[in-house]
Amino acid sequence: MFHIYCPHCAEYREEEEFHAVGQAHIARPADPDACSDKEWGEYMFFRKNPRGIHHELWVHAAGCRKFFNITRDTQNYDIKEVYKIGEKPSVVAE
């Protein structure tokens, strides 16, 4: 059970208000038409899915409905930091 700090609301709220969207920082290819099938498939479907430090996108679905990023350890579920879209994470995997 997570207690998540929403950087937009500036408040800790219960996990049920949020929804995990998946891996963060996936850049859409600048020129999709120029992508090979492999490049486009990897952008669409292939994920890091690490056991350990993970940067992921969450949405405050039943709150402000805004998106933000969380750095979380997927092994012990510790939330390391919360940061807004466009910001860089300060905690990264070795």
Add this chain to the structure above:
Amino acid sequence: MQRYSGFGLLKHSLTHHENWQRTWRNPTPKKEYDVVIIGGGGHGLATAYYLAKEHGITNVAVIEKGYLGGGNTARNTTIVRSNYLWDESAHLYEHAMKLWEGLSQDLNYNVMFSQRGVLNLGHTLQDMRDIERRVNANRLNGIDGEVLDPQQIKEIVPHMDCSDNTRYPIMGASWQPRGGVARHDAVAWGFARGADSYGVDLIQETEVTGLIIEDGTIVGVKTNRYGDIKAGRVGSVVAGNSSVVAKMAGFDLPLESHPLQALVSEPIKPILDTVVMSNHVHGYVSQSDKGDLVIGAGIDSYTGYGQRGSYPTIEHTVQAIVELFPIFSRVRMNRQWGGIVDTCPDACPIISKTPVKNLFFNCGWGTGGFKATPGSGNVFAASLASGEMHPMAEPFSMFRFHDGALIDEHGAAGVAH
């Protein structure tokens, strides 16, 4: 291998059951194997068993970081069915179903496969359209199935609330009489005993910490207890940890690992003699032979390897069950657990070659791998034996996510497993 039989039971009773042979050996691994299988769950053990039995390849090791069948294989809701919509998956799961039907005899081990029937409920007009389409597709593929109306459902499950007086009234269901449940840990033990009897080495409490790859070809694995073990071919069957093994090999997979929770109640008297599943209120329930209600639902939305999930998921699951069975509202829950399932974007497995030569992956079964255990092992063994994918496994290549030939079972065949 000592064969189990009624006579054997009688014979051993004379010596107070003190002389039973060990079910499998606990060997020290050799330096080299023809095939190394990473992961000693149901699918890995089934792969080893069919490699030895059907392809005569017995110089095989199964390397398991914990104990045999100590992961998702023994922590699922044990539902077996094959009523999938698309031809590719219907064929694969029906192949498994046919193996299930003779499995106890084949393994000489009672896996307690009970074909008590599986109901998939529909609560909306769209649910019913999907159910009718799926049942028709099933019948064209030679898989049994019927569409039932609420009155017929009521006759099968009299305790379920089939009235109009609910938030989501039951409008009908698909019914697969050949579906049912099996005892999950017996499945792992039966395959382990069978594989061991052919000479397969089952290496427990040994973790694969790296892969040895030379010029794009795998030649062995590194382990934490026995150093390097050479292998002609390697099959990875590690469910939730597939992405971790893929990373050792230097590629990504289209997988995300999520916790999937299930729970069992205190044992109660027989009340439910079939399997009831509902996508719409999202829960599924059956009753084990011991009497406990076995309950499950969906995955937690976040990824994780912690083998536990969040409380709200359990709460939603139990809400769904009580909506269907108000009579269960005061049953107390006994145990809860979370397993890590590797989910694919199209909710179908990956049985595939990889960018590394001689390294094969069997993963991505997500929330519904148990039902496929014998079929998955069977086709994966055939692929490992020949080096070319079995025709039934061919559509499940990981490269379908490059060429776009997805098998979109999500929603169509019932998300619930």
